[in-house]
Amino acid sequence: MVWNDMRAPMVPLRGLIFLCLLHLCVQGIQGVNTAVLVKMIQYFHDNVQPKTQSQTDAQYALAIRVPLDQCTKEESDIQTVFSRYDAQKVKDKLDKGEKCLLNEGEECTPSKNVIATRPDLKTKEHAEHILLYPLCKSPMDELLKKDKIVKDNCVVFFSYYSPCVKTCIQGQNNISKGLSNWINKRKEGMNAFVFQEIWQKDKKKDLQEEFPKINAVVPLYRCKRTSNVMACRKCVENNIVDGFCLPEKQ
Incomplete structure (x- = not known):
């Protein structure tokens, strides 16, 4: 008994x-709240997006580490962790073709939670690759070193253009190992890879086959402006790509 x-x-x-x-x-x-993502990416568009003489909106990549609420709660305000002052400092560097990194002695921003770059025109290295490599010594690695409690933070990696098939997904300089390096350090955290526009040379590629390769490593989202209104969606569910994330049919 x-x-x-x-x-x-x-x-x-x-x-x-x-x-x-x-x-x-x-x-x-649990995924990023797309309603919150809309506000974040719109903020980047309004305050960070670099301009050039030949491009109204130039390609760039940015990674930001923020408290979890900034990716989940609709009432959150990105300016509380990435101020207009900080955003202007990042934009100024990008407009000059300079990198915003965390290991330059004088940090790019006082908040020390953002890295960003445009492509390297001399070496032809793509912006996404610059932030993710070399493995274990990359700008992303420097950003993640400040991530003391992984599950309390969210990391968003934004690229204005979608990762190109020829170089970023299939080529020798593909970003898959860099993405894995990031996620392996944040398995318990919330992460998102976000793009805005489809890379021009990929509009006729089979992205229905290529985008799931990225999503298999890190959740892939697209935030797209239509008639000046931003909207965001998760790109891949059950290995099927949402049409929102694909080129418009001609």
């Missing part, structure tokens, strides 16, 4: 443990 009495509480305890583990799993796979 004593043995039975000792066993009695074990059933509800197991149930409680299961529910706790289930909750943790749900928390771990």
